[in-house]
Amino acid sequence: MLQCSNSVVCRMLGYANGEVMTTSIHGTGTIWLDNVHCTGREATLTACSHNSWGSHDCGHGEDVSVRCRTGGQQYVVLR
Ligand SMILES: [Ca+2]
Numbered sequence: 001m002l003q004c005s006n007s008v009v010c011r012m013l014g015y016a017n018g019e020v021m022t023t024s025i026h027g028t029g030t031i032w033l034d035n036v037h038c039t040g041r042e043a044t045l046t047a048c049s050h051n052s053w054g055s056h057d058c059g060h061g062e063d064v065s066v067r068c069r070t071g072g073q074q075y076v077v078l079r
Contacts, residue, residue, distance in 0.1 A: 005038040005048065010068035012044040015076065018068035025079040026060045034058050 010018035034056030038048035067075040 005036050005040075005045065006066045006068075007040050008038045008042045008045050008048060009066050009078065013068065013078075015068035015070055018066050018075075018078075021065040021067055021077070024063055024065040026063045027079065028060065030054065031056045031058050031060070 006020050007017045010016065032053055033045070034051045036045065036048050036050040038045070042048050066078045068078065070076055
């Protein structure tokens with residue numbers, strides 16, 4: 001996920017802008033989106049350009065965690 005995608009992820013969930021965490025929790029299961037390119041202004045992640053759903057060349061080692069600002073210095077972490 002590119003750096004600008006994290007803001008889109010957070011906004012589509014109703015949170016303020018977010019940031020990619022330096023330490024990520026790696027997921028399991030199906031990888032649904034790859035090559036996601038956002039300008040940062042999209043309303044939802046699916047509005048960003050991306051491969052077709054489920055089409056990817058990724059491993060979970062490439063997973064990233066994002067934290068969204070909920071106000072002040074408080075965050076919610078997405079894994
Ligand atoms: Ca890829």
